Amino acid sequence: MEFALSEEQQMMVETAKKIGAQFGLDYWRELDARKAFPAEIWQAICDAGLCGAALPEKYGGSGLGMLDLAVIVEALAEGGGGSTLGQLFMVNPIFGGVSISKFGSESQRKAWLPKIISGEMHCCMALTEPNAGSNSLEISTFANVDGDGWRLNGQKIWITAVPSSHKMLVVARTTKLDQVKRRTHGISMFIIDTDREGVSHNEIDKLGTHTMPASAVFFDNVRVQPDELLGTLDHGWNELLDVLNTERIVTTAGLVGAGRLAITQAVRYTTDRKVFGGKPIGSYQGLQFPLAQAYAELECACLMNYRAATYCDQGVPYGSDANMAKLIAAQAAADATERSMQAMGGMGYSKEFHVERLWRDARLFRFAPVAEEMVLNFIATHDLGMPKSY
Template sequence: MDFELTDEQRSIVEVSRAFVERELYPHEQEVERTGVVRPDLLAEIRRKAIAAGLYAANMPEEVGGAGLDTVSQVLFEKELGKASYALHYTGVLRPSNILLAGTADQRERYLLPCVRGEKTDCLAMTEPGAGSDVRAIRTRAIRDGDGWVIRGSKHFISHADEADFVILLARTGPQDQDDERRPAMSIFLVDADTPGVAVHDGYRNVSHRGYTNSIVDFDDVRVGPDALLGEEGTGFELAGTWLSATRLQVAATCLGRAERALDLSVSYAATREQFGQPIGRFQGVGFKLADMALELRAAELLTLHTAWKHDQGTATDADYAMAKLKASEVLAMVADEAIQIHGGMGLMDELPLERIWRDARIERIWDGTSEIQRHIISRSLLRPLGA
């Protein structure tokens, strides 16, 4: 494997980093203190992201995206991840890659407007009784003539309050809730203004202020046959494709925040003096910095290796799980140690460390908890032996 970045990859890092520092960092304090991203600010960031060629960078060139390989996408996400999540994730949008499974008509109606910045999507999978166990989903889509009637409720749905349409995972059979078989699932594209769709305010979250979650109810929502994404009953497979990509995205953004926390800690340890010398010379601080750098490097190499394997078509579920697990847990460690090094100032909102520390907590929960990632990894080791 060649560890040297290409000229194009170095350019991606430089352009992304400059955009983050110039267009996102200045607004972080406002978002933290108000809990919202102003609509006019959001529109401005999106306009500038489009002009900089950073919008929908995860999409292939054939649909108007940047056509980045996966390693380049990880480098891109890492730079964006250094900034407030609400600013980079809602401002520099990356449409769900599950939309690439759509028909030509669905691409024209949903995917291409997202790439152009004319529409936004949200993914609705999680329910009050179905988190890690996707099989427990109770939202149903029932055949009605040549269309479907959808009934159910979803929660923790990110930025559903501003989305133009919902990418919905629903049961399409079997109807017997006591059936032990994996229920058939399908994915539907549902316009937010369809009668029966209701979006309610979600829960207040200590992580990622300004990044909203909502409750979305489907009360006898009728959709036509053209709402079905992919083939009926293939929802699990399509969702799996999406989850693998987002786990790498989560890993990459965790790396970015951890790197920012480490950089601040190194700078502080080199300039803050106690007992007549910089605190970095004390073993208690210096060893913390060494451990932070070591774990961050290991997580970065693991994530980049998984991205490289994805490009080669050899990445497994265990690879994605390892990257997400390692990066999210390293972020938690680095954020905590960064605050310890800064002492009382680390917890003050004049620095981004307390935000990074709070935001780190959700990364070990969403897109598959750390326990689920460990389960995936352990099963990959045991299954070949029949255990």
């Protein structure tokens, strides 16, 4: 396995680092305080060609792969955005770009991919429901046949970046659960306008990730046009899983960058801070060991993520690797931000030193976009062959 980055990848990382430095920690602190979407940095990312790294050249992308996208997100996250950078890539080049490039019609690709890649179009995905949670096969949002299209009714929750989006990838049932032989049958994906008549949404007040709002979304007899079906009618489940596994890769990359950034802040502070006879507090093993442990775990998650991304690019099954990488990255980032705050004492709790935001934001990913308990369930049954518990 090749570990060294290619010259092209190194150039992309340098570009990402420059953008990350341009929109550094102060930029993100100010946006967090205002709960404002990071539109300026996202446009800079698109202008630099980084949004479309893994999307086809035919539509304005670079035609590279998920490994390239992972190293880009890591570098951007480490520059100041933290784990939120993964969410930016999740909603646009993944939920929008990957789903359309892999499963869209040629007319859908031509109409939408160039706009996503340029930053003109923003996306979101509506999957999770109040009464289904992680059990996505139990979703009840339903698309009834209406002439040559459908009428969509139902409710979603914890949907990221709805207010800034133009298009929404909606996962719905098109055949009732009690009418199918397999629970995975009867699920379809649609891409609709977020401002479509009958679509409404309310923002959820939450602990962190303030620059990426989460919303409850309601569909009240929403008209869906025939050319807004994405992929295969009634057979969208496996197509959806392909999108979600790539989501894991950018999520993990953002967490790795966030953890590294927090540790960097702690190392800088504890090297400068001198007490107890003038020695830097960073010289004490009680502060060194937790940070070193978190760093080691982050680097392991990073390598597992690279393997998942490489397998994805090669067309080899990568779901287990993507899930394991996300599991370890979320735990390691939580430890890195927590231990960095602890090492900095009271100043780690202050907004002046930024780690508190990294801590608040990273905490989300212990249970999102998939809870660590569900990842462990998957590993136990899929990789270890143990009996299913649910």
